Amino acid sequence: MSKPTKQEAMEAVKVLLRWAGDNPARFGLQDTPRRVVEAFEEYFQGYKQDPAKELSKNFDDITGYKGPVIIREIPFESHCEHHIAPFIGKVWVAYLPSEKVCGLSKLARVVDIFAKRLQNQEMLTRQIAESIHTNLNAKGVAVAIDAVHHCMTTRGVHKHGASTVTTHFLGEYEKDVELQHQFLNVLNRGIK
Ligand SMILES: [Zn+2]
Structure with a gap:
C-alpha cells in the first residue's frame, strides 16, 4: 500500500468539503485542505512510532519492590476507526514488574503511540496491555480506559455524558481476583 502524496491527500479533503455541501474555493476554505492534512499527521503520528522502542529504555534496579506499579488517569485523545471521530478519555495502567521497570513517562508515551492511530477502545486497551506485558516481561498487567x-455524542444516538469503560488483564492480573479488585478500586476512585 503506497502512501499518497500530500497533494493527493489535500484533493481528497476538497472532495469531502464538496460532499458536505460547501465550496472548497471560497475564501474561508482555501487553506482548509492543507490544515486538515497536517492535522491528520498529528492525529495519526503513532503509525510512525514504535512502543517497543520506548519500553526498551528501562531501568533494572527495583531493589526488592514486589507490589504493582499503578498509574492513574493518563489522558489521551484518539480517533475511532469507524467514523474518524475523536474519542477522549483516561487510561489506568498497572503492572507487576519482574526484573524490569521502566520510567513512568514511558508508559504514558506507549498510551499516546497507540492512541494516535485509528482505533476502537477495546483494541486500544488490549494493545497497551500486551505491549507492556511483552516488552517489560511483566508478571501481570491491567489496563482500563x-x-x-x-x-456517540455529536452524531448517531447523540448521548452526551455517556462514557465507556473497558478493562484488559494479563498474566497474574488475569488469574488473581484480589489484584483485579485492588486495581478496580483505584479506578473507581478516579471516575467522577
Ligand atoms: Zn465511531
Whole structure:
C-alpha cells in the first residue's frame, strides 16, 4: 500500500468539503485542505512510532519492590476507526514488574503511540496491555480506559455524558481476583 502524496491527500479533503455541501474555493476554505492534512499527521503520528522502542529504555534496579506499579488517569485523545471521530478519555495502567521497570513517562508515551492511530477502545486497551506485558516481561498487567466517543455524542444516538469503560488483564492480573479488585478500586476512585 503506497502512501499518497500530500497533494493527493489535500484533493481528497476538497472532495469531502464538496460532499458536505460547501465550496472548497471560497475564501474561508482555501487553506482548509492543507490544515486538515497536517492535522491528520498529528492525529495519526503513532503509525510512525514504535512502543517497543520506548519500553526498551528501562531501568533494572527495583531493589526488592514486589507490589504493582499503578498509574492513574493518563489522558489521551484518539480517533475511532469507524467514523474518524475523536474519542477522549483516561487510561489506568498497572503492572507487576519482574526484573524490569521502566520510567513512568514511558508508559504514558506507549498510551499516546497507540492512541494516535485509528482505533476502537477495546483494541486500544488490549494493545497497551500486551505491549507492556511483552516488552517489560511483566508478571501481570491491567489496563482500563474510560472514554467519551464523539461518534456517540455529536452524531448517531447523540448521548452526551455517556462514557465507556473497558478493562484488559494479563498474566497474574488475569488469574488473581484480589489484584483485579485492588486495581478496580483505584479506578473507581478516579471516575467522577
Ligand atoms: Zn465511531
